[in-house]
Amino acid sequence: MNVARRPFPRGTWAALTTLAALLAQASSATADWPQWRGPGGQGHAGDAHDLPLTWSETENVSWKTPLPGRGWSSPVIDAERIWLTTAVESEISAEEKAARLKAHPGNSLVVSGPVQLRALCVDRTSGRLLHDIELFTISDPQPIHSLNSYASPSPVLATGRxxxxxxxxxxxxxxxAAARVVWSHRELRLDHENGPGSTPVLWRDKLIVHCDGRDVQYIVALDAATGTVAWKTARSGELRADTQLKKAYGTPLVIERDGRDVLVSPAADWIYAYDAATGEELWRLSYGVLGFSIVPRPVTAHGLVFMSTSFMQPELLAVRLPEAGGAPAIAWREKKGAPNMSSPLIVGDELYVVSDKGVATCLDARSGRPVWTERLGGNFSSSPLLADGRIYVGNRDGDTFVIRPGTTFELLATNRLDGQIFATPAAVGRALYLRTDKALYRIETPAAGATP
Known part of the structure; x- marks a missing residue:
C-alpha cells in the first residue's frame, strides 16, 4: 500500500457537488445512491464524509460479501439495502462454442450455455445477502466480449422499485419490499455483438434505454409502472456501412435546458438530444471523426457536455449546448488520454479522465488545455468518483487510486483488494462501497470505540 504523507483538508470540494445533486430526478430522490455514478449521474457523492484514505483486505473493511455469478454492474443503495445484478453462466461444449462463434463474427468473444440473470440484495449494515432473485433465464445467449459480462448495465433504484x-x-x-418481479419486458431486440452495456435512466415515470446494436439503432422509453413502450425514436444520423461501426453502449444524461428536461444521448458517430417526455429529437451533432462502441457516460458543466468517442483513436469532445433556437457545436477536442470505457469527471473548472491503459489526465474544462498527465498503472474500465474531496478510481487489477483534485497531480493512496474492479464505486455517509469480480465491500473507518 502506497500512501501520500500530506494530510488532506476535508470539505474543500463539497460545494462543487451541488449542481450534480440538483440533476437527480424526483422519482429516485428517496434512494441514497439511485443510479450508476450517483444521484446526478456525474460521479459526485455529495454527502460522503470522513471516508477512509487507505484500506486493504484487512484494514478498514466493515464487511466483505462474496457474490454469486459474474457481473460488472455498479451498486445502487437505499437506506437499508444495496442492490446489484449478476449473471450465472453455464458450461458449453467445444462443438457448440465453435458453432456459436462462427455465427457471431467479432473479436475476443466468449460464449456461455444458458445464463440466469439475477438481482441481488445485500443488507447495508451487516453485508448479509438477503435476496437472490431470478429475473430471466436465457437459453441461447449472444456471445459477449471477454472484458464484458452478461450483467454489465447497472440497475436503477426508485421508491419501492x-x-x-x-x-x-x-x-x-x-x-x-416484496422481492418479487412486477413486470418484465423482452421485446427490445438487438444484436450487441459484444454483449449489453447501456445503463438505463429513470426520468419521472419513464425508464429510458439505448438500443444501439449492429443491426438496429434506437432509443426507447418504457412506462415505469407497466413496462410498456411509452415512446421509441430511431437514430436519424447516417452511419457507416460496416455494421461493427454502428453499435454503441452509451448511457444518456438528463439535463435541464430552457425549462425543458433534455436527454443527452451519445451513439455511434453522433450525439443526440431528445425531449425526455416525448422522445422528440431536438438536435444531433456529428463527432466529425469515427465514434462507435461508445461506453463513457457524458458529464456537463459550463454550458458544455463532455464525452469520448471511445474506440479506434478516441477523442475527448466538449460539445457546446445550443441556446434557444441555436445549434450545438464542438467547442474543443483532445486526442491525448481519451478513454475508451471510463467516464469523465468534472470538478469545478477541471475535467479528469483515465484512459484504458491507466493514464490519468486533467484538462481545463473550458478550453481543453491539458493541465497534467500521469500514469497510474493497470488497465481501467471503472469510472472515477468524487467523494469527500477526493477522486477514487479503480483498475482491473483490484487497485483503487485516491487522487487529490487540482491543477497539480497528487496521488494520496493506492489500495489493493483481491479480484478485479470493473464496477464504479458508490459512497454514502462514511462508507465507500466497492464491487470486485468476486465480492462487495463496505469500506469504512471503524467508529471510535468499535471492536476491530
Missing amino acids: LYCHFGDFGTACVDT
Missing part, C-alpha cells in the same frame, strides 16, 4: 436492464436479454422491474 428496482429496474434491471440486460439489453437484448430483457428488462425487469422488482418490488424491493
Whole structure:
C-alpha cells in the first residue's frame, strides 16, 4: 500500500457537488445512491464524509460479501439495502462454442450455455445477502466480449422499485419490499455483438434505454409502472456501412435546458438530444471523426457536455449546448488520454479522465488545455468518483487510486483488494462501497470505540 504523507483538508470540494445533486430526478430522490455514478449521474457523492484514505483486505473493511455469478454492474443503495445484478453462466461444449462463434463474427468473444440473470440484495449494515432473485433465464445467449459480462448495465433504484436492464436479454422491474418481479419486458431486440452495456435512466415515470446494436439503432422509453413502450425514436444520423461501426453502449444524461428536461444521448458517430417526455429529437451533432462502441457516460458543466468517442483513436469532445433556437457545436477536442470505457469527471473548472491503459489526465474544462498527465498503472474500465474531496478510481487489477483534485497531480493512496474492479464505486455517509469480480465491500473507518 502506497500512501501520500500530506494530510488532506476535508470539505474543500463539497460545494462543487451541488449542481450534480440538483440533476437527480424526483422519482429516485428517496434512494441514497439511485443510479450508476450517483444521484446526478456525474460521479459526485455529495454527502460522503470522513471516508477512509487507505484500506486493504484487512484494514478498514466493515464487511466483505462474496457474490454469486459474474457481473460488472455498479451498486445502487437505499437506506437499508444495496442492490446489484449478476449473471450465472453455464458450461458449453467445444462443438457448440465453435458453432456459436462462427455465427457471431467479432473479436475476443466468449460464449456461455444458458445464463440466469439475477438481482441481488445485500443488507447495508451487516453485508448479509438477503435476496437472490431470478429475473430471466436465457437459453441461447449472444456471445459477449471477454472484458464484458452478461450483467454489465447497472440497475436503477426508485421508491419501492428496482429496474434491471440486460439489453437484448430483457428488462425487469422488482418490488424491493416484496422481492418479487412486477413486470418484465423482452421485446427490445438487438444484436450487441459484444454483449449489453447501456445503463438505463429513470426520468419521472419513464425508464429510458439505448438500443444501439449492429443491426438496429434506437432509443426507447418504457412506462415505469407497466413496462410498456411509452415512446421509441430511431437514430436519424447516417452511419457507416460496416455494421461493427454502428453499435454503441452509451448511457444518456438528463439535463435541464430552457425549462425543458433534455436527454443527452451519445451513439455511434453522433450525439443526440431528445425531449425526455416525448422522445422528440431536438438536435444531433456529428463527432466529425469515427465514434462507435461508445461506453463513457457524458458529464456537463459550463454550458458544455463532455464525452469520448471511445474506440479506434478516441477523442475527448466538449460539445457546446445550443441556446434557444441555436445549434450545438464542438467547442474543443483532445486526442491525448481519451478513454475508451471510463467516464469523465468534472470538478469545478477541471475535467479528469483515465484512459484504458491507466493514464490519468486533467484538462481545463473550458478550453481543453491539458493541465497534467500521469500514469497510474493497470488497465481501467471503472469510472472515477468524487467523494469527500477526493477522486477514487479503480483498475482491473483490484487497485483503487485516491487522487487529490487540482491543477497539480497528487496521488494520496493506492489500495489493493483481491479480484478485479470493473464496477464504479458508490459512497454514502462514511462508507465507500466497492464491487470486485468476486465480492462487495463496505469500506469504512471503524467508529471510535468499535471492536476491530
